[in-house]
Amino acid sequence: MSDVLVYVLHYDGAFNKNSLGAISEGAARAAEVGGACDAVVVGAGASLGDDLCRSLGRYGARRVFRAEGPEGLAQPVVDVMDRVISEHGHRYAIFGGGLLGFEIGAGLAARRRAGVTMEVTAVRAQDGELVADRPILGDTKISVSRYRGELGIIIGRINAFEVREVGGDQAEVVDLSVEYSPWSMQAEMVTRGEQRGADIDIEGADVLVAGGRGLGNAEGFQMAEQLAGAFGGNAAVAATRAVVDAGWYPYAAQIGQTGKTVSPKLYLAAGISGAIQHKVGMQSSENIVAINKDPNAPIFEFSDLGVVGDLNKILPKLTEAIRTRKAG
Amino acid sequence: MKICVLVKEVPDAAVEKRIDPSTGRMDRSGERNLNPYDTHAIEAAMQLREGGALQVDEIVAVTMGPESAVRALHKAVSLGADRSLHLSDGSLAGSDVAATGYALAKALERESPDLVLLGQQSDDGECYTIGAVVADHLRMPSLTQVVKLEVDGDALRLERQAEYGYDTVRVKLPAVISVGDAINEPRYPSLKAIMGAKKKPLEMVSAVDVGIDASLVGADGSRVHCGEFKEPPAKAAGQVFEDENTDETVAKIVDWLVERKLI
Numbered sequence: 001m002s003d004v005l006v007y008v009l010h011y012d013g014a015f016n017k018n019s020l021g022a023i024s025e026g027a028a029r030a031a032e033v034g035g036a037c038d039a040v041v042v043g044a045g046a047s048l049g050d051d052l053c054r055s056l057g058r059y060g061a062r063r064v065f066r067a068e069g070p071e072g073l074a075q076p077v078v079d080v081m082d083r084v085i086s087e088h089g090h091r092y093a094i095f096g097g098g099l100l101g102f103e104i105g106a107g108l109a110a111r112r113r114a115g116v117t118m119e120v121t122a123v124r125a126q127d128g129e130l131v132a133d134r135p136i137l138g139d140t141k142i143s144v145s146r147y148r149g150e151l152g153i154i155i156g157r158i159n160a161f162e163v164r165e166v167g168g169d170q171a172e173v174v175d176l177s178v179e180y181s182p183w184s185m186q187a188e189m190v191t192r193g194e195q196r197g198a199d200i201d202i203e204g205a206d207v208l209v210a211g212g213r214g215l216g217n218a219e220g221f222q223m224a225e226q227l228a229g230a231f232g233g234n235a236a237v238a239a240t241r242a243v244v245d246a247g248w249y250p251y252a253a254q255i256g257q258t259g260k261t262v263s264p265k266l267y268l269a270a271g272i273s274g275a276i277q278h279k280v281g282m283q284s285s286e287n288i289v290a291i292n293k294d295p296n297a298p299i300f301e302f303s304d305l306g307v308v309g310d311l312n313k314i315l316p317k318l319t320e321a322i323r324t325r326k327a328g
Numbered sequence: 329m330k331i332c333v334l335v336k337e338v339p340d341a342a343v344e345k346r347i348d349p350s351t352g353r354m355d356r357s358g359e360r361n362l363n364p365y366d367t368h369a370i371e372a373a374m375q376l377r378e379g380g381a382l383q384v385d386e387i388v389a390v391t392m393g394p395e396s397a398v399r400a401l402h403k404a405v406s407l408g409a410d411r412s413l414h415l416s417d418g419s420l421a422g423s424d425v426a427a428t429g430y431a432l433a434k435a436l437e438r439e440s441p442d443l444v445l446l447g448q449q450s451d452d453g454e455c456y457t458i459g460a461v462v463a464d465h466l467r468m469p470s471l472t473q474v475v476k477l478e479v480d481g482d483a484l485r486l487e488r489q490a491e492y493g494y495d496t497v498r499v500k501l502p503a504v505i506s507v508g509d510a511i512n513e514p515r516y517p518s519l520k521a522i523m524g525a526k527k528k529p530l531e532m533v534s535a536v537d538v539g540i541d542a543s544l545v546g547a548d549g550s551r552v553h554c555g556e557f558k559e560p561p562a563k564a565a566g567q568v569f570e571d572e573n574t575d576e577t578v579a580k581i582v583d584w585l586v587e588r589k590l591i
Binding site for chain 1: 347424425426429430433455456457458459460461462463464465467468469470471472473475485488489490491492493494495496497498499500503508509510544550551552553554555556557558559560563565566567568569570571574575577578579581582584585586588590591
């Protein structure tokens with residue numbers, strides 16, 4: 001028996017898309033190795049109603065283990081998953097990526113002396129076991145992980161697992177009463193999901209001008225805004241996590257692992273190095289143009305057109321040229 | 329209180345990284361440097377000490393790695409750590425993340441820190457996970473990718489960006505916290521600090537010294553085996569050129585956009 005256990009993150013009455021993808025992936029792969037996929041949810045009882053939990057059956061979950069506990073923190077979930085696995089002997093745990101997935105997967109690996117692989121882009125069944133593909137060295141190689149011991153932990157890269165509806169709303173809900181570890185209770189959520197800055201819609205834009213550290217400072221974003229303005233119509237400005245954390249641009253405009261995933265017709269990256277955490281949020285854009293002063297920036301490896309140069313020189317002239325073209 | 333900062337030596341960012349075909353492990357030879365994220369962790373420790381809200385008696389840099397890793401410790405000391413602890417043992421080579429976290433936790437147990445700080449990821453492994461592994465072994469609460477850290481009574485008030493926006497979390501000490509690069513601007517070490525770094529106390533310990541169970545570390549003790557490497561699906565390489573004449577550069581970009589009907 002090779003069952004798979006998936007943690008499903010929820011917020012504001014809805015499940016996380018990456019978690020649902022992990023269930024779909026877990027159910028499909030478990031079936032190939034003679035098992036089934038179960039889910040774990042942890043939260044305030046009222047936020048996890050029976051109907052909501054049963055709906056996980058749609059994505060392939062057989063059972064949903066539901067525990068009352070703090071939301072948005074990793075270690076209470078480690079306690080719950082540890083308990084479920086010790087009672088039911090799941091062979092694999094799969095996470096859909098995101099920050100909590102990393103933390104819970106790593107904590108569970110420590111707790112159960114398990115192997116863990118992160119940034120996984122594909123899970124495959126091979127000789128009755130699951131193996132995980134992980135891109136390494138800036139996605140230039142793929143390393144294949146095989147697991148020894150009783151539990152293998154797979155933390156997916158964001159958007160790696162497709163959400164597929166395969167069943168009905170009939171997952172069996174199993175309530176658990178869990179005694180949490182003292183150290184799990186040492187952390188307390190004060191505020192969760194705070195949105196900072198203006199509410200900007202970048203997901204519907206056809207053209208995105210995205211700015212990173214290379215813009216120099218918050219004022220540098222004016223160049224990006226003017227360029228987006230020159231494209232007119234359905235163009236907007238997006239940002240990397242580094243500049244959002246630095247307070248240069250609003251969180252709602254952030255692309256990447258903890259931000260939004262976009263696929264516009266044109267993605268123009270200005271001063272963005274192209275770290276994996278950013279790449280996962282924009283790599284399916286139809287056309288990628290990158291301007292960066294560092295010729296070794298990883299973004300040049302996945303851009304369609306790359307320009308090595310100074311943004312302060314190029315952006316204003318590009319803005320002017322596009323305006324002229326549009327006017328003509 | 330005592331703060332331990334976990335540091336790591338990584339290949340210099342400018343050096344091309346590769347897998348050694350004979351061992352299947354990352355080739356870690358070549359130019360090395362202190363992991364840039366770790367300098368933010370040291371700076372966070374220094375700011376806690378200088379902030380005065382907590383009495384920080386000692387900042388200890390801790391690393392695991394071969395003899396060469398001592399340079400990362402010297403750098404950490406030049407940035408403000410008081411002394412360092414170097415866990416070095418041939419039996420640890422080839423440890424996966426879970427085994428590495430276990431070994432580091434055993435070294436930390438010997439120090440009984442009130443706070444463990446580390447960089448949220450290493451430049452070579454792109455891995456956010458080591459802090460959470462260490463924390464569970466130490467039975468401490470943990471938070472990763474923290475971008476703001478304040479003292480709040482007997483606890484820390486921490487902020488980070490999570491799946492749905494910014495979270496603020498209060499964590500009682502002792503705790504293991506990994507920090508992101510937006511948390512601070514690390515200071516540059518003074519020449520005097522660089523010169524003096526080698527004179528600060530540095531203790532080297534083996535796996536046996538810190539009570540590591542040999543069956544849980546090294547390639548054989550690791551539960552993940554990565555022995556096979558594949559090429560990713562080929563993607564047509566894009567065109568890259570250098571801006572020499574900005575008017576010509578802009579014309580080329582515009583032509584490219586027009587060809588694709590993007591303007």
